[in-house]
């Protein structure tokens with residue numbers, strides 16, 4: 001299903017939706033789903049995941065179409081499909097670190113890390129980690145923030161993947177990749193369950 005269209009990593013705007021019917025295309029554009037950023041097959045699982053994500057207009061402020069993954073988490077099949085697609089993308093690639101972005105990257109990251117037999121490294125909001133940290137500031141769709149990681153959690157020979165639920169402006173993932181890149185030998189990829197089509201989704 002879905003015509004097997006494939007999106008290159010980190011390039012959600014190139015997902016080919018043209019072969020889909022208008023109604024289905026609109027639904028998928030609004031909630032864009034899954035694995036667009038991961039490059040996984042645009043298959044039936046993706047459509048099922050898309051259908052479980054609730055879109056709430058004007059939250060947390062006017063103009064934002066909030067992509068609510070909590071409704072996906074209520075559906076074990078869709079949640080499992082999301083994890084499976086991430087794992088399929090990175091199995092046998094020598095990944096040693098899954099770095100999860102607080103807070104929603106913590107929902108997906110640990111399960112993916114266990115499935116890949118990789119370390120899970122939390123990238124946290126400021127002043128949450130008790131040890132020595134390195135930090136990175138970044139801009140959000142609605143505000144600014146800072147992200148911190150424990151020094152030593154990622155080592156020079158690690159191969160890391162950053163996991164989060166959603167890419168909007170991309171600022172969060174860029175900051176995460178910069179943090180990881182200070183330590184890991186390779187941080188070539190990042191994943192998100194939803195890729196928004198520009199600011200405001």
Ligand SMILES: O=P(O)(O)OC[C@H]1O[C@H](OP(=O)(O)OP(=O)(O)O)[C@H](O)[C@@H]1O
Pocket residue numbers: 101102103104105139140141145164165166167168169170171172173
């Ligand atoms: O691509 P960007 O424009 O950077 O936005 C995406 C980020 O925004 C959301 O997190 P948020 O900062 O709202 O924190 P939360 O997970 O704690 O709600 C989302 O979970 C991503 O981490």
Ligand SMILES: Nc1ncnc2[nH]cnc12
Pocket residue numbers: 064065066067068141166168196200201
């Ligand atoms: N449109 C959006 N929906 C959900 N979370 C977000 N974080 C940043 N933009 C978002």
